[in-house]
Amino acid sequence: MYFLATTAIERFWDKKKQILFLQEGCYRFSKRNRDINYKIMPSVFSNKEKIHQCLHEVEQTTEKILEAMVPVFNNLHEVNYGKRYWRIIIGRWLNDYIFAVYDRYYSIVHALEIDPNLESIVLDESCYIVPKDFTETLNYLSDDFYNLQIYSQIFKFIGKNFPSKKLVYQIENEGINHNTIRIENKILRKSDTLIMNMSYFSEMVDLMLINKCHFPIESHWIKEFILPDFNICKQTRQKMKLNIKAENQFEDFIISQIFNNMPVAYIEGYRYIEKKYQEHPVYSTIPRGILSAVSYNADAVFNQWAATCAENGTKLIAVAHSVAGSTYSDFEEHEKKICDRFYAAGLITHKDNNKVKVLPSPKFCARIEFEKLENLSDILFISSNIKRYQGPFSWLITLSPNEYSNNQQIFWETLSPNLKKCVRVRLYARDWGQDCEKRWKSFAPDVILESWEILLAARMQKSKVIVCDNFQTTFTEALLFNKPAILYFDYKKYINFLHPEAVKCFDELHFVGILYDNPASAAQLLNRSYLEIDEWWNDNARQSARKNACKVFTGYLKEGVDQWVKELDCLFDDKKEDSKKISYEKHENIQYENLQEYLNGLSGEKIAILGINKIAQYMAQFISQLCHKKIVGIIDENVENFGKYLSGVNINSFQEIMKENPDLIIIADLPSGRIQELYLKKYIPATVKIINPARDLPEPIFRELLNTVFGEHFGRVTIKNG
Template sequence: MNYHLITTALESTWPKEGTNVLFLGEWCKLHSKKDFWSNYNSITLPYHWDENGKLYKDYQSLKVVYEKLLIELTTHLNLIHGENQTVAYWRIIIGPWLGYFLHMLWDRYESLRIAFTNYPITSVTLVSIDEESLVPNDMNDFYRFFVSDLWNQNLYQNIISFSHSNKTIKKEESFVFPKKNLNGNKVSPKEVIKQFIYWIFGSNAKCDSYFLISDYLGIKYSFLLQLKLGQFPKRFMEEDIPEFETNQELRKKLAIDLGESSFEKIVSKLIPKQIPRSYIEGYKSLKDHPSVKRWPLQPKIIFTSNSHIGYDLFKIWMARKQQNGSQLILSQHGGHYGIGKFSFHEDHEVTTSNRYLTWGWKDRQHKNVTPSVCVKYGNQKKIKWDRDGDLLLVQNSMPRYSYWLYSSSQSSQVLAYLNDQFSFYRTLNSEIQVKSNVKLYPQDYGWEHERRWRESFPKIQILDRKSNMKQILKTTRLFISTYNATTFLESMSLDIPTLIFWNPRHWEIREDAKPYFDLLKEVGIFFETSLECANEVNHIWNDVETWWYDKKRQSRVTKFLNQYAKKSNDFITELSKSIEVSSFVSH
């Protein structure tokens, strides 16, 4: 049987109903369109990262390609911009985008390779796409693109045209990716006040020794920290950067050629087409942007928890200052760090920083990794939870098309994750089900979580995605965390009775973390199946307080939190010791 290949949910590329089709993945089949795509004689390609161990193996192989590309791009970017900068300099600036793009391109390439190798594909439809409209302005802008059907359709088309052009059918239909809406978002009064505060406290910093941005401390503790460091408090926010025009002649100078495998040849071809304008057309403008002239001229310390990934204006400034002797201190900004088996973000942050502050855990392989306090919860007091309250089931989601790599569910594995959630809820006693609330992930990514939940459980109580977590926790009797991120660290730090479950094949943890999760297993907090966790809920529901405050269980929780979300009664003093200039002199 021959097949027409469908690569995305973009229906303009689909053949007429009744055709034999191969769906490249579950991301093609929107749940609300089931009545439509069910009319095809179809099979769906199994997801390649369902193979046990392949995600980690691929990540290790891609690290080699990533380093080769960094060296190549360093040479070309230096020539284009008249610079003489190091690989370390350009890693800070382009590294996050390059890692994301490389990981995504490999996933699309690998799916196509497997499909064409194992199935008799005779046709695939290509549409006309304005590729220039798909060039992101900067890293923050890039997030709009890679979750979309059109961007991914274009990526698949480029790969297919490179290796299987004889199978293509060109359709006379044109697409342009919509421009970013620069005027559509209304600014709330609260945001106006926030911007005013940033303006007042974000000036006259030229002589400052410390520069803090996106520190995750909140304004009160950020100011206290700066006072402790002997500096008048400043507050800086991420600003929108200018929109740049694509210059194709300039991009032709980015003629990289890894010249080995077919994948590396495709990477070499696509990077000049896809690299954000902030690194090519806008680089010199950002280097001399008016905003950076308000920032310190010779900072001794640069500290951030979050601006080092997406904020290109800051990254260009930060890279230059680090080259000139400033010490770059990055702080862990969420869960998974120190726990997950691997993470591109963690690898990038440890590699680029002079000092990397964790929330308590150690890394024997990297001397710059320094255990500190949890910047998000290390200063927060316990909250009073409701002994007769509800169960809170906190949900995750992931993009339909995979993005950067870390040990987690990827792409269509979200469906297996959802099945686990449904099994958990179905196993709960009926009196617990009626007292259960589902908190969906802020982004849905087209999986239609709420619709799927309501189809399976019409009476399910689903909270508003915008609901304030702190307020919800006050009415919660039992918190259920279902993925490796920040959620369970927050709930346990706030003394909310917590249970955790996830699929260990998708959410793999590193060897150093296993003893700490074994501690939670021993006292019935951590589970590797949804059914075991649900049975524990049924068992403890009528007396959660006694269960949670059991002496042995609390001892295990404290030991776990000291490792992964450390608190301190002298939070500011302890944090300042990891940041102050003298700590580098002494080392």
């Protein structure tokens, strides 16, 4: 008779008996040098048929329960919203929770099939915890305590009255911080604004979109709200009942526990969140559109605001934040259901959903290749990780942690001794109790493990070659940066989860020797080609395969920003601004090599800079040195004041300069050119040309201007490689 250990918490083991570990993650690598009689049960996702079955059953159960929840929540919160509203708020949590419980439930079922008389120890009910929101649920589902709670609930439901123990929950914090803010631009707050939050566009692309699109745009990187502690109202939760009939015992268990485990954000915290977004400087408005790459999948305040906005006609737009390839992504499937438009990355076709359009990935818009550095030697090995407790489908779901680590060991042991000295390993940001560092040190005691203090893109640039042990965004970034890269990844195992276009691309990468289906072959390639890796990488066939992979997986194009501008203008074409009063200086059919050639090619001999700060002064100085045209002054925010920042300019009146120079060229400064341009409409004649750099300059020339004006004088905004 086995003793079933459901988690890695040893207080809940009986080491005197033969232990059956419910999964490999229950017996941590760092604890294995012990005299314990044990057996590890295989995963319920041991083959692709079971994965497909799981995805199908989880989706069916999720839809059934969501439908039944609508009247329950409307009654609880005294509102009258439809299924879409509640899907936006609780849909992602519901799907991931049911998926996780599916894994835990059928693992218990499988264990009882192995030994119907097994024993175990459960968590005392007085110690149960409730997550605050979806983000906290994800953290809980990755640690031991919450999983012990779920297993204990399952045992009780199926009638197994095992002895219990008490345990106080301790937060497992690995130092991941999601509370960063990137851009706060509150100038344009109007009801016809498109608000972008965590769009994954770079700062430069944000600036170009704001200036080129024919409607107001705000771009933010608003941190996720940390909710306060709430008192759990057990009485309220006990009254919440689903009017639904379970079709099997698993669904019966879900229905019995769904409200006990539901985050407080959806029950006790609903009104608090409502007040929170109503008071927020961004979320207090009902905008024309909302665009995000990640916020629909996490932030409770954002989602409740977005749900309310959708009820009032706001268009919800989601963009892919990862590379294309897989036919299934739990977060993308959720976004497709809740949003009016989903923008997928790459050149993958999506014939089954008219909401989906393909555009270049926001994360890779306007990316440029690395500047080539000499005398590089590092082999940067970029690793991923596998959660100890299974979550929604990922590339690594059919690999156990031991198999994944063993592949890394095979790569290391196949590598030549001289090359081992060049290896730098970048572990995944979160360990999830897998003891990844100790695993590496067990077979490579002298290997250098790097921290995340150095930005990954910067580290990639300073490496000679990059090795990835799974298909991830980082590998695609290396291809975009045109950095020698090698991937070992047995993609044929996942053939049923890949788009046909992705399979064809993987076949090509495999044929030219960039992709390998095993770690030994990847290491052997390095042994042969390390010294001539650049020559190997620049082979015509490999470069062709690289470029094709960039297009297939990210949709990367040099005109990517213009494609986004065209698409967004089309999406919101009912309210395009009237631009007849302004003559825009554009040269769409002329190619300019650099900024100097562009400026000299402009019709007109006099230039004024439109701006209100030192940036305008630096632009004036820079442009005056670069071209033969005369800088006649700087227009400040009061418009009437003209030239007071520029020595040698005696003109005091903006109206005066307009009369004397009807063919004047006005160049707006970089950060707020669009705002000032709109303000100027009522002052300038139609003959005056306004150039808005972020909108009107060809992208390479705009980069040159940004690098020169910002980089040289401020050192705080540059075109970043990656």
